[in-house]
Amino acid sequence: MNAAVRPSTRRPQSRLRRLIAPLVVPQVFDFWASRLHPTWTWERPLARIVERSPASADAVTLLLAPNRHWAGARAGQHLMIGARIDGALVSRSYSLSDAPRGDGRIAITVKAIEGGKLSRHLHDHAQIGDVLEIGEAFGEMVLPERSDSAWLFLAAGSGITPLMAMTRELAAQGMPAPLTLLYWARRREELCFVDELRALAAQHPNFRVRFLLTRQAPQHGDEDAGRIDAQLLAQHVDDLSAHRVYACGPGGFVAQARESASVQVRAFEAEAFTPPPRAVEEGGLVEVVLARSGRTLALPRGQSLLTALEAHGLNLPSGCRMGLCNTCSCGKSSGSTRHLHTGAEQTEPVSSLRLCVNSATSHLVLDL
Template identity: 50%
Template sequence: MSALPRPAARRSSLSPRHWVSEELFDFWAGRVNPLWTQRRARARLVARDAASADAVTLVLRPNRHFRGVAPGQHITLGVEVDGRRLSRSYSPTVLDDGSLAITVKAVAGGKVSQHLAQHAQVGEVFELGEAFGEMTLPAVPSARLLLLAAGSGITPMRALLRQLDSAGMPVQVDLVYWAQQRDALCFAEELASIAARHPGFQVHLALTRDPAARAARVGDYDFSALGDLSGAHVMACGPGGFVDAAQARLHGQVATLQSEAFTPPVLPDVETGTVQVELRRSGRTLELPRGTSLLQALEAEGLRPASGCRMGICNTCVCGKASGVTRHTLTGEYAAEPATQVKLCVNSASTDLILEL
């Protein structure tokens, strides 16, 4: 008689995730070291340095759960301010030791930017979201590059230029960097150092309020001084008005143009008045203004929906819309389809709405 088959041995695990919930593990492990989590990406502030007269660079050391970020992409930073968990998106530079450098300018009324630029201390721990964004380079760039940056738009450009520097600057690259005054420039010494190593890289500073320079803004800038741009790929980053002006100025003169705006452009003929917005899950009905993003309108009512980039990129604020018409604050397009997803940060209410909030 053949022996009966032995039952499969039960697998056992000593992993803590089988003993307690993730939230409970993170809570107690965090009492010992806030970077100890089961799966959550977090980072500790290890250094801070002045980047310009009105900006600071923070160096963050992530834990092992951070999945990385490509040069030019953004990450969402979760920050605790006055007992509230807030989040904003920044474009980091990965340093040689794997740390992340983010440069922040304190914005009037911006609770997160003011906290980071003025109050965050070495040792503070932040939540890290996954990387997102399309402002990236191919593995082997082949076309001439024209980089346009204004204000904080220099931060993704810094990461891209470090990538190109490491690759030996494989194509011709021109950076035109707009700022009001010389002391508002970030990474000036680093940019000059990269230019000194690579003859194919040129930095053009456009100081709009410097009495000695008085450079033209992007809409009136003399790009002919840079030579033939018909085959160039343009990457532009800055405030919404800057990006719009760059697109209008270079339309038809370059091969391709890629852009990111960190403030939304102002649309003409913005709708006025108010509408009724029902929040189905919480059972509340609010009177919200038309023409204002749903995220801003809800925050003005004391609500705190999940949010991240506030530019319509990261999808953190997406929620269900059961019915009603919304207007996209960046394009002006209307959306009337029921049972769809809506990004609260870049949509306003045009009619009464029902949201899954």
């Protein structure tokens, strides 16, 4: 399942560009080029919003036109999106909600999150013509080159976005293998892509969709109620052992999906957009030395290093805050840490770590 990003779509450098490259200061070039066109840069990927449309009561789909420096992506992958808010660049990870189009345009679907600075900005304020920073695509939960078995997609909340991109890709191929999508939301109005999913189900006999509501009673023939467990999966899926499963949603949902299905199915892949539930580690503080700045801080055990450092006023690069995008990666020259998702302890003295998913278990020296 470890399919790579599709080959770069960047144009090869011209001979003139190669000759003048040593003389160019990219920031200066970008400043003046943006006066001519908002997405012209020397090498920095940018994208302009060319369309926006409502996706649900609390989500909006943005169609983006990247510039020539963006290398492309596959359905199911993520990318970093950045916007300037109150003069500061705020970046977060978003999944593509559609397979990349032939004209290079891509779509993301943004749910307005309470307290989410970027999600509220994109949902409430971003307009057609606005320019966003975009990063390279990442993520390994993508479709294989060949589909040789039935598929089961399990989505909850915003977890529908990468699975919707893959559903659209399979539909464009004529739905080559049977696909069942089970999609959970609290209320009907929070569901995205409902009309399109129903149309695809009507068009492709190989495709079934069921909408699972946890705080409303079902009203339509393709709706049901209940939270994910082994009994519910058996109710909706014949012969679970014949299926490959992709699951995406909050950490607790993904953990329950894994417990309910992973031992029965042919293959199981999952991504969570919130940390899975975890036991709180022992308390106490550890000394963390920031080698480059010369600061020494006392940080709590059991809390992500990123959160703990931010509480001390550090403004550090971050993105997905889930250990996926590598934006917050930093060097460690001594000490041990614990991965907050798996519980694994890392004692190797000279290594790199993702601040968002590791906590300190001993005194540390970080390259910050």
